[in-house]
Amino acid sequence: MLQLNFIRENKDTTLAGLRKKHFANAETVVDQVLMLDQQRRDTQRELDDVLSQSNAKAGQIGALMKAGNKAAVETAKAETADLKSRSKELADALRQVEADLQAILVTIPNLPHSSVPEGRNAEDNEVILEHGEKPTLYDKAQPHWELIKKYDIIDFELGVKIAGAGFPVYKGKGARIQRAMINFFLDEATKAGYIEVQPPIVVNEDSGFGTGQLPDKEGQMYYIAEEKLYLIPTAEVPITNMYRDVILPENQLPIKHVGYTPCFRREAGSWGAHVRGLNRLHQFDKVELVRIEKPENSYAALEEMSLHVQSLLQKLGLPYRVLRLCGGDMGFTSALTYDMEVWSAAQQRWLEVSSVSNFETYQANRLKLRSKIEGKMQLMHTLNGSALALPRILASILENNQTPEGIQIPKILVPYCGFDVID
């Protein structure tokens, strides 16, 4: 959520940012916010005044009671009736204005960082670097959805039987390589100073709101009505929410966490050739990094996270590229996002395997995540990034490393897997 003070004092910057993000009716919405804010402050001032008077009266009555002056007490009591009804009216009005204001504020996305390129959709994203050689495959090379059948390592039909489409069953070496990747990613993060956590994979409504999934992405999460819990779409939600309503002592910053969880996404409205095989699933595994930083350090932290993710891809020997997302393609809550994509040789396309973002104070404002620095209470910056999401990494390994003799496992994973080829 954007901070009201900021909008009030930086209307033009706010508008420019919202336009870059292609937020509809920016001008109207911002004017509406400023109008309601003014109304809110006027109402509050008036209410405060009335309350102040009635507090004073109550004090006087207390004193008169003590003095035993019954007649004076009755007179004074009579005088409070008017104040009482007035304060009730004003309190109701204030509540209404605040609710209206809040309802609009939660629909306004974060403002993009100045380095975010203009653009409407994925085609306008800026490729900032490309790394590694795209492999040349042999004649009979196949896409990963054929390979997994050939080697019997993932069974989609079985998943359909048990749960539904998009819930694969990993078998044999398929299951073992999943476990190997998770351990490898966690170990690498630990070496880089991230503290591992195992959070719940369901979250309540407050948590969904805190990181911005609610109300924006309500339809994308599985919901357990009986318990009012959401299955997490990413570990970002439970891990970041560990710090909801927290005032962090300055000496505990920065916070660096890594966590492995399954992730659940309804992916309502997604279908077609591009979602075949492992390209898009309802349940998948991901290792996630979450950081809480002082504002002045957050962009350095973002670069560090980007380099960490890249180091993983390099160790796996996968060709990748890094994109800086344009205003129109960025997430609702993000100020700057880098996407990492690996080359999927048989499909001849790039697959997103990581998204690393700085949310600045946008989530912190919802979370009320603060720290007192030099005597001043301030919102901290939150960041997160996948390191990494498994399915598309696996797709890429299967496709890029296929040979007539089988699929070569990246050397770095061999100690984790216990085998070096899938055949």
Place this chain on the structure above:
RNA sequence: AGAGAGAUGGCAGAGCGGUCGAAUGCGUCGGUCUUGAAAACCGAAGACUGUCACAGGUCCGGGGGUUCGAAUCCCUCUCUCUCUGCCA
């Protein structure tokens, strides 16, 4: 699932109609002492809103009510804990 207890400041825990934004202890931060530290002693610290700054206002789980006045009384919701049951 059944029965009971509870929800107060960073934590623990008093208060049960006005003098309470709230005792006390621990923790935190400053100071004295010390070569330094510990101990001891002295002192200072809540959050939000609002103002140029004061003032003012709000907050004792959430919501509602009684009262001139509510942390304290009533209603209601949510959550937590303990015991019993079930179960990895």
